[in-house]
Amino acid sequence: MAVTTVAIAAVALFVVAPLYRVALLGSGYMAQQLCAGIFISGRAFDDVMAQDLTGPGLGPLSLFTPSVNAKERDVSASAFGLAHRTAIYRDGLGCTLIDDRPASELRAETAGLFPASEPPAPNAEWPEGAEVSAGPWRDNFQWPEGVDGPMASRAVDAIFAERHPLHPRGTRALVVVQGGRIVAERYAPGFDATMPLVGWSMSKTATNALVGLRIEDGTLALDDTRLLPQWQEPQAPSGAITLNELMRMTSGLTFDEDADDKLSDLSQMMFVRGNTAKFAASQPLDHKPGTHWSYSSGSTAILSGILRETFDHERDYLRFPRARLFAPLGMRTALLPPDASGTLMGGAFLYASARDWARLGLLFMRDGKWRGKQLLPEGWVAYTTEPTPQSPDDEYGAQVWLKLTSSPGLGEPPMPADTYYMLGHQRQVVAMIPSKDLVVVRLGLTPSGGDWDTARELSPLVNAFPDRTPGPGL
Numbered sequence: 001m002a003v004t005t006v007a008i009a010a011v012a013l014f015v016v017a018p019l020y021r022v023a024l025l026g027s028g029y030m031a032q033q034l035c036a037g038i039f040i041s042g043r044a045f046d047d048v049m050a051q052d053l054t055g056p057g058l059g060p061l062s063l064f065t066p067s068v069n070a071k072e073r074d075v076s077a078s079a080f081g082l083a084h085r086t087a088i089y090r091d092g093l094g095c096t097l098i099d100d101r102p103a104s105e106l107r108a109e110t111a112g113l114f115p116a117s118e119p120p121a122p123n124a125e126w127p128e129g130a131e132v133s134a135g136p137w138r139d140n141f142q143w144p145e146g147v148d149g150p151m152a153s154r155a156v157d158a159i160f161a162e163r164h165p166l167h168p169r170g171t172r173a174l175v176v177v178q179g180g181r182i183v184a185e186r187y188a189p190g191f192d193a194t195m196p197l198v199g200w201s202m203s204k205t206a207t208n209a210l211v212g213l214r215i216e217d218g219t220l221a222l223d224d225t226r227l228l229p230q231w232q233e234p235q236a237p238s239g240a241i242t243l244n245e246l247m248r249m250t251s252g253l254t255f256d257e258d259a260d261d262k263l264s265d266l267s268q269m270m271f272v273r274g275n276t277a278k279f280a281a282s283q284p285l286d287h288k289p290g291t292h293w294s295y296s297s298g299s300t301a302i303l304s305g306i307l308r309e310t311f312d313h314e315r316d317y318l319r320f321p322r323a324r325l326f327a328p329l330g331m332r333t334a335l336l337p338p339d340a341s342g343t344l345m346g347g348a349f350l351y352a353s354a355r356d357w358a359r360l361g362l363l364f365m366r367d368g369k370w371r372g373k374q375l376l377p378e379g380w381v382a383y384t385t386e387p388t389p390q391s392p393d394d395e396y397g398a399q400v401w402l403k404l405t406s407s408p409g410l411g412e413p414p415m416p417a418d419t420y421y422m423l424g425h426q427r428q429v430v431a432m433i434p435s436k437d438l439v440v441v442r443l444g445l446t447p448s449g450g451d452w453d454t455a456r457e458l459s460p461l462v463n464a465f466p467d468r469t470p471g472p473g474l
Contacts, residue, residue: 021272022262023083028097028271030064030077035087035095039073040196040335040351047190055168056447057260074103092335093318094351099274099340106340113315114322117332126182127330127359128371132193137186144183148464155461156186159442167451170426170444172197173354177362177439178465185354188444196333196351197443200424204300206325206336206360207346208399210307211247212368212380213324219310222247222383227306228281238281241289243306246299247398248388252287255280255298259425260448266297270348275341277305293390300347300399308343318342328370329363331356348425354441361422361430361439364400365470385420404455411459419462427452437468 030053037048045068053061066077073089087095088103092114098106121129135141137156143149160171172191176184185193199206214220222244226232231239241251256264265283273279280298311317318338326334334352338344352360363369364384368376387394387402395403401421404410415431422430427446431454432439440462446452 018263020083021268023079024085024272025262025267026061026064027077027079027083027085028087030061030066031075031085031087032095032097032271034066034068034077035073035075035089036198036349036351038068038075039089040094042195043190052445056449058447072103092322094335094337094349096337096340097271097274101340109314109342110318113318117327120330120332126355127180127362129330132182132185134181134183134185137184141184143464144178146466147183152184152461152464155457155464156184159457159461160186160188162451164451167449168447169451170446171442171452172445173441173443175354175358175439175441176461177358177441178437178468180362180366180437182355182358187354193355194333194353196335196353196356198348198424199350199352199357199422199428199430199443200348200426201297202357202422202424202428202430203336203346203348203350204297204399205364205422205430206321206350207300207303207307208247208384209325209360209363209376210321210346211243211303212376212384213320214307214310215380216377217310220306228277228302228309230278230281237285243303244398245289246303246306248293248390249296249299249396250290250293250388250390251296251299251302252285252289252292253280253283253296253298254286255283255294255296257295257297269298269301270345274339275343276301276339276345276347277308277343278341281305291390293388293392293396295396297347301343301345304344304346307346314342318344325375326356328373328375329356329359331359354443357422357430357441357443358439361432361441365432365434365437365439407453407455409455411453411455411457413459413463415455415459415462421454423454427454429454429458431458431462433462434470435467436462436465437470438462438465 033052034048037043037052064077064079068075074086076086078084087097089095090110125131143152159174162169172188174186224243226239245251257266258264259266269276269279280301308317321336331352333356336344336350364381367381384398384400386397388396395405401423416433416435418435419431419433429442440458
């Protein structure tokens with residue numbers, strides 16, 4: 001009888017435990033997305049629910065009930081009162097899913113962390129200020145001299161067009177930069193030039209820049225090993241992983257990146273686990289470091305944890321992205337939230353306006369220079385865009401994509417061969433095209449099965465522009 005009871009209990013645990021983790025994922029996803037949509041992007045509750053939390057693949061979220069506390073700026077969600085999760089908003093940091101620490105403690109730790117931001121330079125043209133001479137998008141929009149205007153206008157219309165009701169495209173923002181200036185931009189109804197939107201995995205390229213800044217400071221080197229406390233024991237096999245191998249996704253650590261699997265490492269790390277870097281760094285070593293490429297948001301979570309180890313004080317670490325990257329670039333809308341443990345979510349959760357994402361792209365286009373200063377280490381962009389030989393068809397660099405592997409073709413006409421990309425979930429993209437001195441930002445929410453192919457949509461727009469030698473750093 002006792003054996004039978006134990007067996008039944010074991011079976012129940014085997015069935016219930018995964019379901020509970022899925023429920024935690026659902027409530028965590030709803031709480032975080034609502035928190036960010038309302039308190040970061042400034043959107044209405046009903047709008048976020050209808051556009052971001054309803055649609056293909058999101059049906060199970062109808063079982064979850066959200067609760068918004070506008071005064072405290074937090075959002076909770078649960079399924080029939082179970083698997084309760086809460087996300088809190090903090091000034092300068094954005095939204096964090098709390099774990100085993102109370103919200104009051106997390107708020108107290110970061111109180112007064114950021115002074116008020118300085119306003120943009122009055123009457124200064126973007127990117128130094130907020131003025132854009134291109135003007136709003138309209139039927140008689142004037143493209144710069146040398147651009148095939150009709151071709152470019154048709155391409156922009158196509159990027160925003162919704163041709164198939166069952167396969168939405170979901171474009172929300174488009175910004176086009178040539179010669180260091182915005183030459184065109186367009187927004188879907190309800191979105192605008194000042195609204196921060198999530199970049200998902202485009203955030204990885206911002207983490208690339210943060211690593212570069214710490215290398216410039218002399219606190220990190222690409223060949224460093226024993227990078228985390230848990231890897232510093234001599235017998236720890238992961239201790240041999242170098243910073244460069246994490247940057248290039250060749251660490252050899254196991255990581256299931258399947259965004260559609262509710263129990264994958266990616267899903268659980270992002271929305272269930274309270275310490276993302278620790279979770280990713282605890283995965284088993286499946287290949288010898290440096291021998292096998294596998295795209296892994298876990299690698300970027302570990303990079304965020306390594307950055308944390310280079311600071312003596314937590315508050316200095318949390319200030320670092322704004323102080324050293326966002327503020328110098330004028331990215332006033334940018335927010336990079338930490339997880340519940342305090343590690344920045346550098347693999348997926350950077351929020352910024354389309355104009356600010358364009359500023360980040362322009363920094364790389366200008367070889368890491370900004371306003372006459374070498375912001376990133378000299379040669380850092382060349383390192384970033386050097387193909388990782390273990391990646392298929394040299395498609396990946398260091399936290400950037402060098403080819404559009406998800407597109408069945410290269411578009412018509414083809415995308416220029418020197419293009420490299422920040423790419424994110426739901427078809428976020430910042431395309432950097434040196435041969436045309438061009439940066440193109442597209443933000444949106446394209447669900448699984450949506451009508452979007454990055455090369456097909458962007459190539460007519462990109463190729464409407466003439467070739468042009470990139471100018472010096474701004």
